[in-house]
Amino acid sequence: MNPTLLEQLNHWNEEDEHQQIVDTLLALPEEDWDYEAISLLGRAYNNLQQYEEALALFHEIADAGQKDPLWHYRMGYAYYHMQRYEEAAKAFARSGELEPGDPDTDLFVEWSLRKAEKQRKQAERLAARKAAGSASHGSSAEGPPFSDAFLSSFWKESDYAQNSYQSEPPTDDLISSIEEELGYKLPASYIALMKHQNGGIPCNTNFPTEEATSWAEDHIAITGILGIGREKRYSLCGDLGSSLMIEEWGYPDIGVVICNCPSAGHDVVMLDYRACGPDGEPEVIHVDQEGDYEITFLAENFEAFIKGLVNDEVFDTSAEDKEADLHKVAHGAFSPLLAELCANATEVESLEQKIRTICTQVVEEKGHFSFHADERSYLMYDVQFWLYTKSYPDTDRAKYLDIYKDMIAFGGEFGQRGYAPSWITSWLDQRMEEGRIIQDHGKLRFTDQAVSELLQQLENF
Structure with missing residues (x-):
């Protein structure tokens, strides 16, 4: 595929302009319909929740996709959202075999297997109910x-x-x-x-x-x-x-x-x-x-x-949940990525303890460890972004949104066991509108002034 077109398609994907991708690819001449074009068209259909159309395209390139983890992942994604969970589990598992260690793939395998078992039990219950008739399932008295x-x-x-x-x-x-x-x-x-x-x-x-x-x-x-x-x-x-x-x-x-x-x-x-x-x-x-x-x-x-x-x-387990999360943020081990990033940040003394202090305040205020749209959560979004882009300056929007989950959201002991991606995109959009985060040749970074202000904030903890 033409590199310029590929860059444009990936940009539209980052901006959720999936229909634009579909329209552009469908307008290509037949000789340009290679494996990559069909894969990206299927991805766009998946993102538009047109899963049957996506699945049909992936089947067209099945022979070429057998050794491609992305082909299996995208097949699994379509199956999953069509509630074909057994097939989804197999597809995600194969993707994980070809590219081990991807947390999203591992989660989808777990979810697919759980839902497949639930689906099987439901079918068995309905079949038994139909066979027995409904009369015995009414009022018991x-x-x-x-x-x-x-x-x-x-x-x-x-x-x-x-x-x-x-x-x-x-x-x-x-x-x-x-x-x-x-x-x-x-x-x-x-x-x-x-x-x-x-x-x-x-x-x-x-x-x-x-x-x-x-x-x-x-x-x-x-x-x-x-x-x-x-x-x-x-x-x-x-x-x-x-x-x-x-x-x-x-x-x-x-x-x-x-x-x-x-x-x-x-x-x-x-x-x-x-x-x-x-x-x-x-x-x-x-x-x-x-x-x-x-x-x-x-x-x-x-x-x-x-x-x-x-x-x-x-x-009501709120009191117990709060105590568990307070212990987690005080003593839980940082994820490998967060530990690496903190080790690279020499501008702030006792950075790990400052992060734990901020997160303790988050738990004290909310009763649980999660980031949303409040002041301390935005501070932690800023800290993670600064740490990552400082160590990895060649970071664009798509890369950062993908890597975010590996710092704290799914960070193991010091983690939240999940997050809503929309909170991160909203924070990022706001910081860009404020001019605190800028995009330079497609790469994202804080301005020098934003870094200075962030370091000053951290000194207060």
């Missing part, structure tokens, strides 16, 4: 599903709940029209709860899980239960109801969204009718949009879900 004593302490009273969730108890006609609009028969236990109070916020908002979710390792949380109606924004057919979440937010069309979660739309609780059909007794599941709509089984029916909700205090 005759009579009302919830006692008066249970209901008397179930709901939390608040103006917000009344304004956003709660409607008058539904009539039979309203229930029928809502069911017709949704295309599913609502569980008797759900209708019984709504006739007591039609939507709202329960006192207990956590549900234990056997598998990790996007919310926590051992539970999910809800912010409210949608009522039967249309008038309240958080009702089944309201402005922010089930249909909107399925039609516009992309949640799977397998049932009814009944609970929203603290993520403001990025995960929900649903009634799942896949095994029972639209007139049967649905299971209750958690669906995580950020995890490619990953499904986690919660309960065999709505009644079991409601009775299984527990209080926040059951999962």
Whole structure:
């Protein structure tokens, strides 16, 4: 491929101009469609979330890609986001064999294997449920599903709940029209709860899980239960109801969204009718949009879900988590890269201890070790950038965003076990807008004035 074109394509990739890459490559004459061009087009389709198109291209160059770790990685990336986790695990594993030690590849192998096993268990459960029929999965007792004593302490009273969730108890006609609009028969236990109070916020908002979710390792949380109606924004057919979440937010069309979660739309609780059909007794599941709509089984029916909700205090480990993170930042070993960079920085005395002091203040303030958009986090972003570009001045934007994770985010003992890349790009964009970081022939660096100010800040710790 022409070096000038390749440089331009990589620049667009760094700037998230993926459609521009697609348009440019598709306009190339047929004789220029070599292995590299097709690989980069597939990468662009992956980044545009057009995974089927990407996969088709990678298959075209399969013979040439067998010894290329990037080809296997990009195949795995497409498989992963298409929820074909077994194939993703194999592709990432092969990429890791060809190029050992890449932390992103290792993480994708781990995630793919975990999700493949979860997917297998889910398929087995649904198959068993279909074979047994749905009758035995309804209410376990005759009579009302919830006692008066249970209901008397179930709901939390608040103006917000009344304004956003709660409607008058539904009539039979309203229930029928809502069911017709949704295309599913609502569980008797759900209708019984709504006739007591039609939507709202329960006192207990956590549900234990056997598998990790996007919310926590051992539970999910809800912010409210949608009522039967249309008038309240958080009702089944309201402005922010089930249909909107399925039609516009992309949640799977397998049932009814009944609970929203603290993520403001990025995960929900649903009634799942896949095994029972639209007139049967649905299971209750958690669906995580950020995890490619990953499904986690919660309960065999709505009644079991409601009775299984527990209080926040059951999962409150904040005090223990804070103590663990305070010990980590005080005593955890630096990553090899961070240790190397600190050894190269002779301008600041006791630099390692100063970093530990700043990070201790981060934990004291937040209760956990993570960087976001606050003042101390930005100071640590500055420190890491200065340290890295001082030792490796030939650093462009793409290289720095790629290497960032190896300093502290995934830094082992002295690490955060993850990070959100958008925080780093936002910090970098802000520093460039401020003129503190400049780009010289594609390479990034702090200005001399910014370095001087940063060193002065560090002297105060």
